[in-house]
Amino acid sequence: MNKQNKRLNRRDVLKLAVLAGAGTLAGSTGAEANEIKSSKKDISKKQPLHIAIIGGGMAGTALAYRLSRAITYPVITLYEPQERSCWYQPGMTMVGTGLWPMEELAYERDKYLPMHVSLNRNAVTSIDANTRTVTDSSGKSAAYDYVVTASGLQLDFPAIDGLSGAISSLQHTDKLESWMNDPAIGSIYYLHGAVRLSKQLDGVVQKVQKIPKGKRLNVYFTQPKIIVKSPAAAKSALMSLLDKLKKAGMRDRVEIVFFAEDGRLSANDAYDTYYKKLLAKENVLLKKDKLVSVNAAEHKTVFSGAGELPYDFIHVTPPMKTGTYLSKSGLLNDNGLVDVDAKTLEHKVYPKIFAIGDAAGCGALKSASAISSQVKTVTDTIRALDEGEKPKAKYDGYGSDTLLCPGKKTALVEAWNDKGNPLSPLVYLNPMECHVLYWYSSLYLSRSYMMDGVLRGWA
Known part of the structure; x- marks a missing residue:
C-alpha cells in the first residue's frame, strides 16, 4: 500500500464521502463530539469497560477504532483467527470483471489495528448471553461488559x-x-x-x-x-x-x-x-x-x-449463513441472522449484545457501505451507557451496492432509505439510472474512503 495507506485527515474523508458515494456522514457530528468529549474525562475515577468484538474484518476493525476513542477507559479484545481479514471486499466485483488485479484487495490486517486493542487469534466457539462470556477455540472463557459480533457470513x-x-x-x-x-x-x-x-x-x-x-x-x-x-x-x-x-x-x-x-x-x-x-x-x-x-x-x-x-x-x-457459534448461542432469528433491533442494533432478547455487518438481522442491504452508520450507532450507544446517559443514536438503515456495466463504463448504485425510497449517494443524480460518475467513484475513490476513512473509524 505504501503511500496510499496513509491516514486521511477529516477534510479528505469528507471530500471522498461526497464523491465516492460509499456511504453517508450525515448525523456523525454528534457522535464525534461525544468521542472528543469522552476522551478528555478523568479516567482515574472510571472503571475499565471490557468489550469483546468478534470478527476483525472491516466492520470489527472500524468499531475497535471508534470505541478506543469514544470510551473513557476501554479494554477491547478483538477476536480474529485469519491472518488477513481486511480484504477490500467490495473490490471483488472489480477483480471478477477483470477491472482490477487481485493485489488491489490485499491489506495487512495488523497494520490497521488501533493501539491498545488486544488481538485474540483464536476463533470464538460460543457466547453465553446471560453472563456475557465469550469462549474461544483454546477453551478459555472471558467475561465482558459488552459483546459485539461482526463476524460476517460464511459462503455455504x-x-x-x-x-x-x-x-x-x-x-x-x-x-x-x-x-x-x-x-x-x-x-x-x-x-x-x-x-x-x-x-x-x-x-x-x-x-x-x-x-x-x-x-x-x-x-x-x-x-x-x-x-x-x-x-x-x-x-x-x-x-x-x-x-x-x-x-x-x-x-x-x-x-x-x-x-x-x-x-x-x-x-x-x-x-x-x-x-x-x-x-x-x-x-x-x-x-x-x-x-x-x-x-x-x-x-x-x-x-x-x-x-x-x-x-x-x-x-x-x-x-450464506452465520458462524455456528451464533446458532449455538441462541442469538439468531428465523432468517438465520442475529436477532437485533433495526435501529439500535442491540439484541432483542439479550441486552449489551450487538451485531454489525452482514450477520446483523436489521433488514439493511448487506454491503460494506452499511458499516459506517452501524459502527457509529453502536459506538455512541455503548459510550452513552458507560457515561450513564440515555442512548440517542439510531441506525438509519443505509446500505448500498453497485452494479457495474463494463461495456458502457457506467454503474448503478442500489440504495434506499428506511421507507424503501431509492437513494442516490450523489444527490443530483437519478438513483434509478446508471451513470459514469458511479463507475469512476467505484473504481477510483471508494476504496480510499472505505479503507482510510471508514476502516480507521474517521468516516
Missing part, C-alpha cells in the same frame, strides 16, 4: 450438492476443491473464484465461437434467497459476460437464464423492477427456481422446479 457452497468446501465470509480458502478449478463453474463471491472469473467468461466466448452454427450454449446464473451480501456482484458478472459476447458478435448464440430462488433480484421493490426490466432488455430469461445440485463431470444441474438441465457455464451465488 456445501448446501448445493456437488459443491463441497466451506469458505468464510472473508472470501478466503486454503484448500481448493476440484470444482473450484473447473472452467465451467464460476463464482465471484470468493477470492479464487473472482480471480478466475474474467478468464472464464472469456472462455465462454471462445467456446461459442467453436460450436457449429445453429447451436447455442446454455449459461446459468443462480441466486439463493435475496438475503445475501453484495447481491449486485453476480449481476455485474452477468453484465460483463454480455459485454464480451456483444463485442464478439456472439450474443444471439448463448441462452442465458438467471435463476433466483425467490424470484427477486433486489430486496427493494423499485430496484427489483429495474433489474427485471434490465434482464428483459438484454434477453436474459428470469426464472424463480432453486439450485439443488451441480454435476461437474457431466455438466448437469438439478433445480427444484425445472429438474435436470445441462449447462456449458454456470455462475453460482452460494447460500
Whole structure:
C-alpha cells in the first residue's frame, strides 16, 4: 500500500464521502463530539469497560477504532483467527470483471489495528448471553461488559450438492476443491473464484465461437434467497459476460437464464423492477427456481422446479449463513441472522449484545457501505451507557451496492432509505439510472474512503 495507506485527515474523508458515494456522514457530528468529549474525562475515577468484538474484518476493525476513542477507559479484545481479514471486499466485483488485479484487495490486517486493542487469534466457539462470556477455540472463557459480533457470513457452497468446501465470509480458502478449478463453474463471491472469473467468461466466448452454427450454449446464473451480501456482484458478472459476447458478435448464440430462488433480484421493490426490466432488455430469461445440485463431470444441474438441465457455464451465488457459534448461542432469528433491533442494533432478547455487518438481522442491504452508520450507532450507544446517559443514536438503515456495466463504463448504485425510497449517494443524480460518475467513484475513490476513512473509524 505504501503511500496510499496513509491516514486521511477529516477534510479528505469528507471530500471522498461526497464523491465516492460509499456511504453517508450525515448525523456523525454528534457522535464525534461525544468521542472528543469522552476522551478528555478523568479516567482515574472510571472503571475499565471490557468489550469483546468478534470478527476483525472491516466492520470489527472500524468499531475497535471508534470505541478506543469514544470510551473513557476501554479494554477491547478483538477476536480474529485469519491472518488477513481486511480484504477490500467490495473490490471483488472489480477483480471478477477483470477491472482490477487481485493485489488491489490485499491489506495487512495488523497494520490497521488501533493501539491498545488486544488481538485474540483464536476463533470464538460460543457466547453465553446471560453472563456475557465469550469462549474461544483454546477453551478459555472471558467475561465482558459488552459483546459485539461482526463476524460476517460464511459462503455455504456445501448446501448445493456437488459443491463441497466451506469458505468464510472473508472470501478466503486454503484448500481448493476440484470444482473450484473447473472452467465451467464460476463464482465471484470468493477470492479464487473472482480471480478466475474474467478468464472464464472469456472462455465462454471462445467456446461459442467453436460450436457449429445453429447451436447455442446454455449459461446459468443462480441466486439463493435475496438475503445475501453484495447481491449486485453476480449481476455485474452477468453484465460483463454480455459485454464480451456483444463485442464478439456472439450474443444471439448463448441462452442465458438467471435463476433466483425467490424470484427477486433486489430486496427493494423499485430496484427489483429495474433489474427485471434490465434482464428483459438484454434477453436474459428470469426464472424463480432453486439450485439443488451441480454435476461437474457431466455438466448437469438439478433445480427444484425445472429438474435436470445441462449447462456449458454456470455462475453460482452460494447460500450464506452465520458462524455456528451464533446458532449455538441462541442469538439468531428465523432468517438465520442475529436477532437485533433495526435501529439500535442491540439484541432483542439479550441486552449489551450487538451485531454489525452482514450477520446483523436489521433488514439493511448487506454491503460494506452499511458499516459506517452501524459502527457509529453502536459506538455512541455503548459510550452513552458507560457515561450513564440515555442512548440517542439510531441506525438509519443505509446500505448500498453497485452494479457495474463494463461495456458502457457506467454503474448503478442500489440504495434506499428506511421507507424503501431509492437513494442516490450523489444527490443530483437519478438513483434509478446508471451513470459514469458511479463507475469512476467505484473504481477510483471508494476504496480510499472505505479503507482510510471508514476502516480507521474517521468516516
